[in-house]
Amino acid sequence: MATALECTNVSFGYDRKHQVLDDITFSIDQGQIFGLLGPNGAGKSTLVKILLGLNKPGGGTVRWFGEELTTRARRRIGYVPQDLALLYDLSAEDNVRFFGRLNGLSSGQIKARTRAALDFVGLWAERKKQPGSYSGGMKRRLNIACGIVHEPDVVIMDEPTVGVDPQSRNRILEAIEELRDSGTTIIYISHYMEEVERLCSSLGIIDDGTYLCGGTLEELLSDYAPEAIVNLELTQGASLHGDDLTGLQVLERTDRTVSVAMPDGHLDDMGVLADRLDDKVQRFTYIPPNLEQVFFRLTRKALRD
Numbered sequence: 001m002a003t004a005l006e007c008t009n010v011s012f013g014y015d016r017k018h019q020v021l022d023d024i025t026f027s028i029d030q031g032q033i034f035g036l037l038g039p040n041g042a043g044k045s046t047l048v049k050i051l052l053g054l055n056k057p058g059g060g061t062v063r064w065f066g067e068e069l070t071t072r073a074r075r076r077i078g079y080v081p082q083d084l085a086l087l088y089d090l091s092a093e094d095n096v097r098f099f100g101r102l103n104g105l106s107s108g109q110i111k112a113r114t115r116a117a118l119d120f121v122g123l124w125a126e127r128k129k130q131p132g133s134y135s136g137g138m139k140r141r142l143n144i145a146c147g148i149v150h151e152p153d154v155v156i157m158d159e160p161t162v163g164v165d166p167q168s169r170n171r172i173l174e175a176i177e178e179l180r181d182s183g184t185t186i187i188y189i190s191h192y193m194e195e196v197e198r199l200c201s202s203l204g205i206i207d208d209g210t211y212l213c214g215g216t217l218e219e220l221l222s223d224y225a226p227e228a229i230v231n232l233e234l235t236q237g238a239s240l241h242g243d244d245l246t247g248l249q250v251l252e253r254t255d256r257t258v259s260v261a262m263p264d265g266h267l268d269d270m271g272v273l274a275d276r277l278d279d280k281v282q283r284f285t286y287i288p289p290n291l292e293q294v295f296f297r298l299t300r301k302a303l304r305d
């Protein structure tokens, strides 16, 4: 499969003292949805600015479709920012036209492309309204229309479903799948595990400016979350003794908590464990082998905080 993006040994600091990105290397195949995950402050937005050519990396290279980031290459990229980039004095239609012109569409192309983009997000009938009169979900959809009006080969979407109701969220996710089906490559940044699991065929996780790992969801699950975990939170003043944990694979232990592995098919063991430790444990938490657990094991942080 042809490569859309090659990001090689990219580093960056806003000042000399603090390195925000450290030697980031990954690549993305064309036509897939790649999920970029990381806790708050990990460096995702900074990396996106570099991928868009808005920040110059201190070291390393970014190549889109095998080329350096020239103006021509940049016009193959669409960007849907997390903070809505809309002009509230203009109608929805004029917003889309504006971004189309900004991204190099000619006056001959603009009419049809604007119509196509507004149709795509289901806002053509509402095109004469200003975005201030739109619901949160409609604003998000207009933001997407502005980012894709020039029919880019790749679209970077930063949290495109934040703050929208479930129905609008589903419409947005369906639109993203439709874009992917038409051959567009998508870089998808989100803190919503279920969205990433639904959409993304491969993922990269960054924390503290470092690219921790990447791969398909199946690869990450088998490498970093091969089994469920049960977290035991001890009752105040209680302590566990040797026999209490017999037969269990302890993953991590502190004064007040113990994490044990719960391999596939051993869910019944949870009941046995609960009976055995009933007076010593105030809370049992079951964490299935999912992306949330991969993320937690790698970063020690929750995906959404």
Ligand SMILES: Nc1ncnc2c1ncn2[C@@H]1O[C@H](COP(=O)(O)OP(=O)(O)OP(=O)(O)O)[C@@H](O)[C@H]1O
Residues within 6 Å of the ligand: 014, 020, 038, 039, 040, 041, 042, 043, 044, 045, 046, 047
């Ligand atoms: N303009 C800036 N000047 C100085 N430091 C910055 C600037 N923008 C971001 N940073 C710092 O760079 C680090 C990475 O921030 P960045 O916004 O890239 O993270 P993020 O992963 O996008 O976080 P979030 O999920 O909260 O959006 C943080 O420590 C942040 O404080």
